[in-house]
Amino acid sequence: MTLIISNIYLERSQMTDNAQYIADYLIGNGWTQNAVAGILGNMEQESTMNPGLWQDLKYENMSGGYGLVQWTPATEYTSWADRNGYPWGGDTSSPTVYVNGQLERILWEVRYDQQWIAxxxxxxxxxxxxxxxxxxxxxxxxxxxxxxxxxxxxxxKRKQNARYWFENLQYGGSRLEDVVQLVLSRVGKNTYSQDGGLRQRVFDEPNGYSDCSSLMWKAFERGAGIQIGTWTGDQMGHGELVWHNPAYEDVFSLEMQKESGAKRGDLVFWGPNDDPGSSSHVEMYLGDDQFVGHGSGIGPRVKTASAYTHSGKLVEVRRYLQGGAPPKPPDPPPPTGVYLVRWIPGRKE
Structure with missing residues (x-):
């Protein structure tokens, strides 16, 4: 999946990956397929599903519209993004974080009843x-x-757009859950191995081979068609950093799970005691105080996250696909303000 972020109008064929990513994100945050199609129908008309679009293509025109739903003035979004650490404008170095910011803004508006007037x-x-x-x-x-x-x-047009996206996307946060289910499907079936050839045979039947990182590597590859890296250090260089453990405690406590904002399908990494910047082990977080991973012997195994210990220190949580329940928003609700009319790009149809 390749996200397009630029200050251009997109053709519908170019919108599909953006639309699927948005759908996965919102479904993962509890929206219905129908509601997702309804907002996508409007996003197509407002911004051609392009989160980098500025009104009339006037880059950084802060008084005009900007983004997926064309927040007007643009500062309605950009100021919020700055406060919450999300990139905007020309900073497209982290495409998923860029899009996530705009979707999190919408989720924030839902929570605090902003912009919507019945x-x-x-x-x-x-x-x-x-x-x-x-x-x-x-x-x-x-x-x-x-x-x-x-x-x-x-x-x-908005109605027609909504019907199109309702019928032409995969719904249900399917890619992430497919990955989770692939990992769970190997519970108790694999022999632990760090042999270069054997560790790739995760899905051999009836019995396979894996270590902690190859289990995740092959599950994301097969279930989602993405490459997250073949070993733990490589995997820490991919995806989105969700949370870093500044004190390098040993256990992912219930309090820490809540503080981190970890979601189902996120990967949690441990590193050696003398080098907390590297990694030697990974587990998948399932939510509800559970991990699944392959540490030794016959596995992988499901275990209680808050009771799990490793010889290394807990380092960080990373996310490669969206899903699960949303974290709490960092901003407090703003004061009641003036709601402005939205702009529609005057492109050729």
């Missing part, structure tokens, strides 16, 4: 929208009227 035609909350099973066309109109409030509605 109308007589759609008298329900933003939260209710995310949980709705109404038709994608209905929800596309609801999002347009209660959230976007555009100067040029082009409602039928």
């Amino acid at each position: 109308t007589s035609a759609f008298p329900f909350s933003f939260t209710a929208f995310t949980q709705s099973g109404e038709a994608p066309e209905y929800l596309a109109e609801a999002f347009m009227k209660n959230y976007e409030r555009p100067g040029i509605p082009e409602l039928e």
